[in-house]
Amino acid sequence: MTTPLSSVQARLDRLRGDTPPRNHDARTIAALTTNPGCLRRGLLDAAGADKGEIARHVGQPMIFGQSQFAITRGNVFEAQVKADGCAQLYGLLRDKLNLPVPEASYDDLESVGGNDTREVRYARTKQLLKRAVEGDEAGTLFDHPLLRLEVGGHLVYLEPDVIAFKLEGRFHVVEIKSFPVIDGQADAEQVASAARQAAVYVLALRRMLSELGAAEELVSHEVVLVCPENFSNRPTATLVDVRPQISVIRRQLVRMTRIEQVLDGLPEDITFELDERLPEALAAVEARYAPHCMSSCDLAFYCRSEALACGTTDLLGRQIRDQVGGVTTVEETLELARGEREPAEGQEEIAALLRRAERLRRQVLS
Numbered sequence: 001m002t003t004p005l006s007s008v009q010a011r012l013d014r015l016r017g018d019t020p021p022r023n024h025d026a027r028t029i030a031a032l033t034t035n036p037g038c039l040r041r042g043l044l045d046a047a048g049a050d051k052g053e054i055a056r057h058v059g060q061p062m063i064f065g066q067s068q069f070a071i072t073r074g075n076v077f078e079a080q081v082k083a084d085g086c087a088q089l090y091g092l093l094r095d096k097l098n099l100p101v102p103e104a105s106y107d108d109l110e111s112v113g114g115n116d117t118r119e120v121r122y123a124r125t126k127q128l129l130k131r132a133v134e135g136d137e138a139g140t141l142f143d144h145p146l147l148r149l150e151v152g153g154h155l156v157y158l159e160p161d162v163i164a165f166k167l168e169g170r171f172h173v174v175e176i177k178s179f180p181v182i183d184g185q186a187d188a189e190q191v192a193s194a195a196r197q198a199a200v201y202v203l204a205l206r207r208m209l210s211e212l213g214a215a216e217e218l219v220s221h222e223v224v225l226v227c228p229e230n231f232s233n234r235p236t237a238t239l240v241d242v243r244p245q246i247s248v249i250r251r252q253l254v255r256m257t258r259i260e261q262v263l264d265g266l267p268e269d270i271t272f273e274l275d276e277r278l279p280e281a282l283a284a285v286e287a288r289y290a291p292h293c294m295s296s297c298d299l300a301f302y303c304r305s306e307a308l309a310c311g312t313t314d315l316l317g318r319q320i321r322d323q324v325g326g327v328t329t330v331e332e333t334l335e336l337a338r339g340e341r342e343p344a345e346g347q348e349e350i351a352a353l354l355r356r357a358e359r360l361r362r363q364v365l366s
């Protein structure tokens, strides 16, 4: 039987306790996809719990974020690309990507007649988008638009850098980043992270279009990534296909709405309130620590200590954990490899592989 959404929400609110719900942004939504198998993170995010505060309370805070220098450089670069009604951006879309952008219209949605509340900006974005969908004007560009996406039962407001409306009636999300493209190459991890964030915006924009009764496909899966070129401040643009990221994020968002199954397996009185019961509550929800948690989740130090104490194979990364599937600790893995432990039922195949790997290792070493 399905639990009504309102009761799931009430339970999630109880789990969070007195702390106000933490808002998601594109970065935090994108990060959901980096460890979709972790129930602890899924539950805390669905409840809107502040993982940073939780980590601090259990004495294992993480220090995330860009340096002040990088933030300032990013802001300066974005302001430069968007100056004079996005003049540089139009030039890039025309020249670099050979997009036939004709006469442009530009709307800044940072505030609406002096009103900068999220609701008003969202309503204005939707209104202008409707006009752009229904009209035949090409080259429309929205600066500071505001979109919404449902995450774990909550509506989250999101602000892409820019949405551009091109010929053939398709919208493209533009993501402006300050990491450099040197000789046509950029850091793969930074591009992947930008692609995940842009995919969140594509999904939110598609949602808005479907609310307007328009086809979702009007939003292109190709986003425009704008970065500084080489060691200068000169911008360059690249089209990035974010279809894989869209599928992963969509799957993860659907999974979050099924959070009631996780709730069903928990004691009724559990809460992540910042008090002495917190470690017990955290321990009650299964985590799946992996080394990449260190760059994407506030609870990484806490979960790593926990994984170290248990000696789980999670510590060795997702690839190895999956390869030794069915064997949960490093100690058990080594004992099976050395033939010091009889494989349990279902472990015969992996035990044989581990013994062979150990034999090969010894041969190479000798």
Ligand code: SF4
Pocket (backbone or CB within 6 Å): 035, 038, 039, 040, 041, 287, 288, 289, 290, 293, 297, 298, 299, 300, 301, 303
């Ligand atoms: S750090 Fe912990 S809670 Fe966060 S994703 Fe990793 S295992 Fe899950």
